[in-house]
Amino acid sequence: MAAMDPGTSAEELFARALAVTPGGVHSPVRALAAVGGRPFFTRRAAGACLEDSEGRRLLDFCMAFGPLILGHAHPQVAAAASCALADGWSYGTAEPYSLELAEFISARLPWAESIRFVNSGTEAVMSALRLARGITGRERLLKFSGCYHGHADAMLIRAGSGLATTGIADSAGVPAAVAADTVVAPLDDVAALEDCFARHGPQLAAAIIEPLPANHGLLPQRPEFLQRLRELCSRHGSLLIFDEVISGFRVGFGGMAAATGIRPDLVTWGKIIGGGFPVGAFAGPRELMAQLAPLGRVYQAGTLSANPLAMRAGLATLQLLESGVIYRQLETLGARLEARIRALGLHCARVGSLFWLPGGPARPGMLRSAAHCDAGLSAGYPQLFRRLLDAGIYLPPSPMEIGFLSAAHTAADIDHLGDALAAADAERD
Numbered sequence: 001m002a003a004m005d006p007g008t009s010a011e012e013l014f015a016r017a018l019a020v021t022p023g024g025v026h027s028p029v030r031a032l033a034a035v036g037g038r039p040f041f042t043r044r045a046a047g048a049c050l051e052d053s054e055g056r057r058l059l060d061f062c063m064a065f066g067p068l069i070l071g072h073a074h075p076q077v078a079a080a081a082s083c084a085l086a087d088g089w090s091y092g093t094a095e096p097y098s099l100e101l102a103e104f105i106s107a108r109l110p111w112a113e114s115i116r117f118v119n120s121g122t123e124a125v126m127s128a129l130r131l132a133r134g135i136t137g138r139e140r141l142l143k144f145s146g147c148y149h150g151h152a153d154a155m156l157i158r159a160g161s162g163l164a165t166t167g168i169a170d171s172a173g174v175p176a177a178v179a180a181d182t183v184v185a186p187l188d189d190v191a192a193l194e195d196c197f198a199r200h201g202p203q204l205a206a207a208i209i210e211p212l213p214a215n216h217g218l219l220p221q222r223p224e225f226l227q228r229l230r231e232l233c234s235r236h237g238s239l240l241i242f243d244e245v246i247s248g249f250r251v252g253f254g255g256m257a258a259a260t261g262i263r264p265d266l267v268t269w270g271k272i273i274g275g276g277f278p279v280g281a282f283a284g285p286r287e288l289m290a291q292l293a294p295l296g297r298v299y300q301a302g303t304l305s306a307n308p309l310a311m312r313a314g315l316a317t318l319q320l321l322e323s324g325v326i327y328r329q330l331e332t333l334g335a336r337l338e339a340r341i342r343a344l345g346l347h348c349a350r351v352g353s354l355f356w357l358p359g360g361p362a363r364p365g366m367l368r369s370a371a372h373c374d375a376g377l378s379a380g381y382p383q384l385f386r387r388l389l390d391a392g393i394y395l396p397p398s399p400m401e402i403g404f405l406s407a408a409h410t411a412a413d414i415d416h417l418g419d420a421l422a423a424a425d426a427e428r429d
């Protein structure tokens with residue numbers, strides 16, 4: 001049977017995938033190992049639902065980990081992508097589609113005067129870090145424990161214990177010399193931040209942060225903390241990079257830079273900016289971005305960069321988001337979900353359309369790590385995940401991954417999730 005034929009069992013597909021792909025998947029989280037499961041195989045998707053190879057419909061609360069703020073296969077994005085397809089899909093020349101997308105963003109977000117498109121969030125971060133090093137002539141980088149910035153070597157670093165310390169790699173294959181240039185500090189800890197700049201400030205090319213950390217639970221930071229980081233970067237001549245790959249165009253059109261009023265020197269985007277097609281971007285003031293090739297000495301390039309399909313799908317997506325109507329609709333849905341969860345006596349962390357089920361009440365001083373999450377819910381999460389999957393609901397496949405709502409979700413979908421959580425909760429007691 002062809003792997004794409006409907007009716008093929010996930011068991012068969014997974015066995016075949018294991019033979020030709022490490023772990024059977026092309027990104028580790030898809031193996032569902034954190035919830036003790038085995039992958040199902042999505043054949044197609046529309047709106048808020050996935051359809052798997054066995055013909056089962058799943059109400060999706062993961063939404064491809066963030067890009068699909070409009071839902072799967074949104075008709076206007078699909079139309080833009082089909083038009084683009086008819087015009088050919090890779091030119092290797094200058095083209096007007098990335099120009100339109102860059103102008104659209106830059107006209108609305110003044111801190112993104114000059115934009116370069118790449119193919120993923122990882123690539124955007126990697127390029128922004130090289131640019132920061134090239135501009136400052138410094139080599140060290142500051143990141144925060146629990147923040148994920150893609151899988152470039154310099155970012156696969158966790159915190160040592162205690163105060164700011166240089167990193168130990170999370171992954172084999174990261175040279176110790178690379179790890180040694182990444183300083184890791186805890187989130188939500190102004191004293192540690194000050195200590196870190198006192199020790200490393202003159203060597204720091206950049207500090208990079210998810211201004212809304214959303215890759216190890218959801219850990220909204222106090223504005224004072226982000227403000228202090230801004231001040232310390234300015235004082236020490238280090239560039240501040242906001243990694244808005246998740247938060248950009250998600251918490252509002254202007255992401256966290258607009259929500260907090262804090263201006264980064266460079267910003268990275270991914271996920272929503274390509275409407276679900278492979279895109280990343282990084283941006284900043286014209287004089288900083290001018291240090292990139294072909295104008296400047298910092299090299300950065302890409303055969304498939306600014307892919308016209310992705311550019312046109314991205315523009316269609318951002319055009320639909322611009323008015324703010326969808327953000328208000330998502331806030332209403334998010335509030336409804338939060339109320340349903342609280343009614344069960346559970347807490348969830350939530351910002352707009354982002355939610356983290358095992359997240360405890362967001363109290364200042366508890367946002368340094370995901371350690372404050374509901375330990376009971378977190379421990380029981382694999383069972384909860386599998387129970388809801390059996391009920392036709394796909395939750396994020398790890399207690400540390402957050403959930404995503406989209407414009408395709410309805411109040412009835414939220415209630416459906418609420419009812420399923422209530423049933424699971426009743427069973428647990």
Ligand SMILES: *Cc1c(COP(=O)(O)O)cnc(C)c1O
Pocket residue numbers: 119120121122123125148149150151210215243244245246270271280
């Ligand atoms: C997803 C993510 C990345 C990596 O993007 P990819 O497209 O997966 O390479 C980087 N930073 C943040 C904050 C992300 O959420």
